[in-house]
Amino acid sequence: MTPSSRAVEGAARILAGPMPRYAQLADVMRQRVVRGTWPRGHRLPSLEELMAEFGVARVTVRQAVDLLAREGLLSPQQGRGTFVTGSPSRERIITVVTTLDELARLYEDTQPRIVNIDESVGSPPLGVGEGIAADRYAFMRRVHLRDGKPYCVINIYLDERIFRQSPQAFRKKTVIPLLKAMKGVRIAAAHQVLTISSADMEVARLLELPVNAPVAEVRRIFKDAAGTVIYLADVTYRGDAIRLEMDLKP
Known part of the structure; x- marks a missing residue:
């Protein structure tokens, strides 16, 4: 999938549904961590790249990152970027x-x-x-x-x-x-x-x-x-x- 097609797909997913955009974006990003697309230690794309891929504002990306940081999945580091530091539980009840x-x-x-x-x-x-x-x-x-x-x-x-x-x-x-x-x-x-x-x-x-x-x-x-x-x-x-x-x- 090309970057442009990923952007179209991502933007379509974020625009769908009544949930706040940042929550939807956080869910998409969380799934990338779950599936290993973004493994532990991976540095996320830049803020501007995520804005372009998902067609959302800067504040939306920041809110999504903050939410996942509170869950222990991401770690924003000043001057270095945002890194994957954890993974959601895979336990099935x-x-x-x-x-x-x-x-x-x-x-x-x-x-x-x-x-x-x-x-x-x-x-x-x-x-x-x-x-x-x-x-x-x-x-x-x-x-x-x-x-x-x-x-x-x-x-x-x-x-x-x-x-x-x-x-x-x-x-x-x-x-x-x-x-x-x-x-x-x-x-x-x-x-x-x-x-x-x-x-x-x-x-x-x-x-x-x-x-x-x-x-x-x-x-x-x-x-x-x-x-x-x-x-x-x-x-x-x-x-x-x-x-x-x-x-x-x-």
């Missing part, structure tokens, strides 16, 4: 797994702090072929946090007959390990789909992200032996909190 047992263990191990932000009785948004709806569902909308940092927003529809067996536990704990441990509840089929999307205004607020930041959306459906959907969850994860790893057949 959630690993995408392929069995129900692994999924239950995963939620037991992460031990999230749960913030319930809505609870009601509702009808799940089932699509064609996704299963048979139960008569009534308990709906829970919640945010999961680890170390005080939100990493996912989840909408859960749980068969009300199951919810009423242990409502306080379902309100306070992650649902999947509870389901797996309940006597008389058998998950005969489980399916999930992961797609990559971007954060809308509400999700961005709940997950403390910029609007349009990358997120992973997971839809999970558990059915009983009769094909009734006993659990449906639409989960939105921060893009920096999830990892997908799989073995490929040679």
Whole structure:
């Protein structure tokens, strides 16, 4: 990519969206550090070069650099330039797994702090072929946090007959390990789909992200032996909190 084409791409990214330009610029620069485009010890392009590449004012670049300096990623040095001095954490809170047992263990191990932000009785948004709806569902909308940092927003529809067996536990704990441990509840089929999307205004607020930041959306459906959907969850994860790893057949 030529410098001129990088400038067009960079300027287009910075001009998009309602977030302050300096915050958007800081996010682009942060990703360059994450990906190793700007490794530790690298000297950033000059202020004028960054202004030209991203099509922003001098104050915008300075604000972005100051923000990343407070995060410990950059170090502006008088007379020498700005250098990369750190890198964001690459820790992933959630690993995408392929069995129900692994999924239950995963939620037991992460031990999230749960913030319930809505609870009601509702009808799940089932699509064609996704299963048979139960008569009534308990709906829970919640945010999961680890170390005080939100990493996912989840909408859960749980068969009300199951919810009423242990409502306080379902309100306070992650649902999947509870389901797996309940006597008389058998998950005969489980399916999930992961797609990559971007954060809308509400999700961005709940997950403390910029609007349009990358997120992973997971839809999970558990059915009983009769094909009734006993659990449906639409989960939105921060893009920096999830990892997908799989073995490929040679």
